Structure formats: structure tokens, C-alpha cells
Amino acid sequence: MIEIALLCQFSPPDSSFTSPEKAFNSMIILYVVGLVVSLLVFGVIGICLYKFVKKATPDVVRELRNITLAPPLAPAPHVSLPPPVIWEADAPTMEKFFREIAEEKPVRFTAPDLYSFTSNYSTRLGSGGFGEVYKGQFPNGVNIAVKVLKKSSDKRAEEQFMAEVGSICRTYHINLVRLYGFCYDHFMSALVFEYLENGSLDKYLFDRKQAMEWEKLHDIAIGTARGLAYLHEECQQRIIHYDIKPANILLDSNFFPKVGDFGLAKLCNRDNTHVSMSGFRGTFGYSAPEFFLTNYRVSHKCDVYSFGMVLFEIVGRKRNAGVTDSGNPDWFPEKVWDAFEKGVLDELVVGCGIGERDREKASRACVVALWCVQDAPDERPRMSAVVKMLEGGVDIVAPPKPFQYLNQMRMGSTSGSSGSSEQTKPGSSQNSTATDTDSRWYRNTTTIMRKYEIQMASS
């Protein structure tokens, strides 16, 4: 186009044009038109080129380009590692990491990576049976929680550690805390998780101000049950949590629940390390009786028991174990059973300060919890049945009396052993999922359907 304009500009004037002024004016017009057209053509080519380059650049590269370099970290007095400046040097490695995270592969980080992500472990979120948790950030701005694991005395092999981390990493569900990667070397092992802005449920559940609406707590219970149902029933290899409690239910910025620390019992060999002096495994108050009774084999149903204990706490909005004003021990789950047996669950729920709107859901949660804490593991429903019962729309069968084992214990008939026994209750099955039928716990017929059936029968 430019050439056309130039040609027009320098071509000899047509003889038909008598006025040199007219010829000059037409040349100017042609020149301007040529210039505008050329600019348009260049503009279109430019936009096309930009779109092509943008498409060819992976997201991770763009994320890395947005990184603002943090000032070099001052070395901590107690840590001898040199301050790493990894973002410039290891940009291709980071790109690989982000790609692997996107593909849900476990990413292996180095100790200096974690040192940098956590700004020298400057923000501690808390600590538990496995180690300490620190807040950190990936260079693309994504917040993370880094759990530095206590070194296990039996020093499991690196391959075994990575195989177990790999299985946790592949366990993906919206109600489970996501594991981004890990670090494993001679000096340390750590896990890198997604960061949950609102921390753990215990903070809100046992808050004296009771700022969280009960309905939200009920939603949290259902979300937690869904996460557990996935671990027990949908994973390629069943994962037993062993430590369900409010501190392991984490909440995101919208208070959406995600179960944390699943798979760690196996990874950290907690079977050997997390047994307290009294023989309890997991956390006192949430552990199923099979941990200290010899009658039953420990199975995934121990998580169902612990979940039941959490449900009682959600209804009571307080820890299950307390003391009365007169100083006597006060155990809320037993109170719930007494109220259920006497048919006064509604009164108990009102006494817990639960409003009119949520009373029906709360009474139902009490009955579900009573099913979850049955003494015999096989009597407890599977987690998918728990979800159904909590959601409503089914008629829950009346549960039998739980906590009979307490009498057994009072009479001193337990061995007090913490090991799992291979014996089972007569008539119960080792493989509960094969024989469990959900109709033991609930019927699909709703009240409306029942009414309809009665009408049909009488007409």
C-alpha cells in the first residue's frame, strides 16, 4: 500500500489534469489514504503476532514473569543454610514445579526452596503430633502451609516415603486439603500443603462468642463427611485418617471445610509413634474403643467413630468432656443418648442454644452421631451413608445403645492393650463394606412417601 501511495506520489501528472493545483490535491489525498491503509494493515499484523506469542507462552512462564524479587533473606541465627536466591537461578525449575502441580504430580522441593518459601520459617501456624506448621508463599503468590515432619525413629526409605506422598497427592477432592509437594533429604522431611485462610474448626467451634451460625457448622459437618467418604470408599487404596478431630478440619476463606492430615498416619508410621501412655491412638476423646479393646479389629470405621464425636461437639458447641457446676464429670455424648432414649432430643437441642430453624437438623445430627459411635465397628454406618443421613430426605432407623464398652471397662474386662486384634465380634464381618447395607441405618422412604403409601392402602 505504501508502494502504491509512493507510486501515485511520483507518477507523472495526467495530461487531462489541466490545473497543477488539482493534481497536487489529488496526490495529497492519495498519500493520506495510502498512509491510513498501511497503518491499519500493520495494526492487524501486530495484533495477530501478539496473540500468537501469548498462546505459545505457558501460564507458568507468565506467572514467573510477574514475580517481584523478594529482598535477600537475612540468615537466621539457628539455621546454617545460606540465604538462597532461587527465583533467578532456578526459574526453569520453578516452571517445572508449577507444571507438575497443575498435573497433580507430587513436586519435590529442596530445603533451600522451603527456607525461601517460608521466609526462613518466620510465621508458625501451630504444631501437632507430626511436627510444626509454617505459613509460606510460592513465588507466584499462592499461599502454602509447610509441615516440617518430626524425623521418624525408623527412618523409612526415601522410595517408600515418596510412594506414600504420591498416593496422598493423587487423592484429590474438594473436601480434602491439597498436597502440593514435599521435601526429603538427610536432615529434614516436610510436606507442602495448600493454605487454608481460616485455619482449623476448633477455633470457631469452641469459641465462647459462638459467632459462627449453627447452619454453617452443619454444612461443615456434611463437607467433612464427604471428604471422609471419598478417602474410605472412592480412593484406589482406602485411606484411614486415624485422627479426625476439629483441629484437622480446615476452613478456606469461605469457611468451606477440607480435611487435613489424611494419609499422614501411614506416612509417619504413627501406628508406632502416636500411642500415648494410656494406650490411645489418635487423639484422646475422639479415638474409637477398638484401640484399647481387644474384641474388635481396627478399620476405617475408627474414623466414623471420631466423626461422630465431632458431630456431638458441633451440636453442643463445646468439647464433649467437661465438668458440671458441682464438679462431676460431664460427658455430652451420654447425655445425648439419655435424651434420645427418653424421646426428649428436642429439649436437649434447645438447651444447646440452637434456634428454631436448625432444631430438626440438629436432632437428626444427634441420631447420626449415635449411629457413628456404636461400639462394634460394623454397626457404624459407612461415611457415604452418614452424608445421606445428615443431608436429610431419608428416615433414620433408631440406633441401639452405644457406650456399652464403658461398663466393660468399669468391670476391668479389657486387656488394656493398644494393639489391633484380628478377632471380630461374633456374627460381624471383617470386610464391612461387603456386607453393610445402608438400610440398616436409614430408609429411603420419606415421611411424605409414607403418608402417600398409607393413603394408597386405605383407599
Ligand SMILES: Nc1ncnc2c1ncn2[C@@H]1O[C@H](COP(=O)(O)OP(=O)(O)OP(=O)(O)O)[C@@H](O)[C@H]1O
Ligand atoms: N493447610 C493449612 N492451612 C492453614 N493452617 C493450617 C494448615 N495445616 C495446619 N494448619 C494450622 O496449624 C495448626 C497445627 O496443625 P497440626 O496438624 O500440626 O496440629 P493438630 O492438627 O493440632 O494435630 P495433629 O498433628 O494431630 O494433626 C492447626 O491447628 C492449624 O491451625
Ligand SMILES: [Mg+2]
Ligand atoms: Mg493436624
